[in-house]
Amino acid sequence: MNPSTMQTWTLTAHGEPSSVLELQQRDKPEPGANQVRIHCEGFGLNYADVMAVKGLYREAPPLPSVLGYEVVGRVEAVGSGSPATLIGKRVVAMTRFGGYAQYAITDHRAMAEIPEHMPIGEAAALATQGCTAWYAARVLCLLRKGERVLVHSAAGGVGHLLVQLAVAQGCEVFAVASGKEKGDYLRGLGAKHVIDRTRGDYAAQVRTLLKGNTLDAIFNAVGGSSFKKDMRMLGGGGRIVLFGGAERGGIGLFGTLRFVWRMGLVVPIFLMMRSQSILGLNMLRISEGHPQLLAECQHAVVRAYREGTLKPRVHKEYPATELPLALADLESGRTVGKVALRW
Secondary structure, three states: OOOOEEEEEEEOOOOOHHHHEEEEEEEOOOOOOOEEEEEEEEEEOOHHHHHHHOOOOOOOOOOOEOOOOEEEEEEEEEOOOOOHHHOOOEEEEEOOOOOOEOEEEEEHHHEEEOOOOOOHHHHHHOOHHHHHHHHHHHHHOOOOOOOEEEEOOOOOOOHHHHHHHHHHOOOEEEEEEOOHHHHHHHHHHOOOEEEEHHHOOHHHHHHHHHOOOOEEEEEEOOOOHHHHHHHHHEEEEEEEEEOOOOOOOOOHHHHHHHHHHHHOOOOHHHHHHHOOEEEEOOHHHHHHHOHHHHHHHHHHHHHHHHHOOOOOOEEEEEEHHHHHHHHHHHHHOOOOOEEEEEO
8 A cells, every 4th residue: 555545434414324334545634733543443433423425414524524433543743832752652533524534634733542452342432432531521520429320221322331431430330222232331320310212202211210200310322302201200400401403304404404303492591490401412512722731631531541540432443444434333232332343
């Protein structure tokens, strides 16, 4: 292969992964100011990837594009303003797209050094999903001991880390997932209550378990109709963190309007009267305006991994040539923990 080129997975249109992704040759990127170039061992997937492939993620770059929010690899070049001492370091890094490639560019503050023996999947889990979980539960919505906490998609990439952070904080965790395997795993993490979505309306199950009490914090990656149900279970001083829209299914304006309609109308004065908070979270926006905060989160989750506080679960490390299959598996809901790929 030409040493100045690399392999990338390029999104050529919107649709099913097997039809719209192509493995192509592109020139290696050059790092700019405050950037580094990483020779990638592999990369991780997030549910936002699934939405971007289908054309449902508004922040995605225009077509044709190389998606990907995180990579694992070794720094091989630095741009102006980036410490030369980073060269040769093995790192996990968040990328503003471009992660589906053998070489990727990122801000040097959006990464952290990792142990040489750390598996690609575990490292990738501590990037976008790890930083999202940490920022959500340790910065945006700081949890306190004894609080009743609901986590949607609790066996997913962000969810299983949120459960661990809430348990470590001494919270009573209500974990929503589907099926016995996921339920057994979440109980093993310390979730006191596991709500199986396949056994009926999750909200009805949660209300039964609450026995007249209310929730203190909710982490919702689903949106849509689940938002209204969650708000009815939130107590005074309660907070709901919205960080995903997995319930959205339609493409275009109609799909957006239907998704918003399902969420319903929020009247700010009622939030004040009830002392409740609705908190939105998009780590891309944090990275744009507060790169140092992103750096703090990235280093914090790696430190928590080293200390044993966070133990990311990896569903599977696929060969990079199987990206369309990995995306399909992630979308299916059958995965537990992190989905990663290896070059």
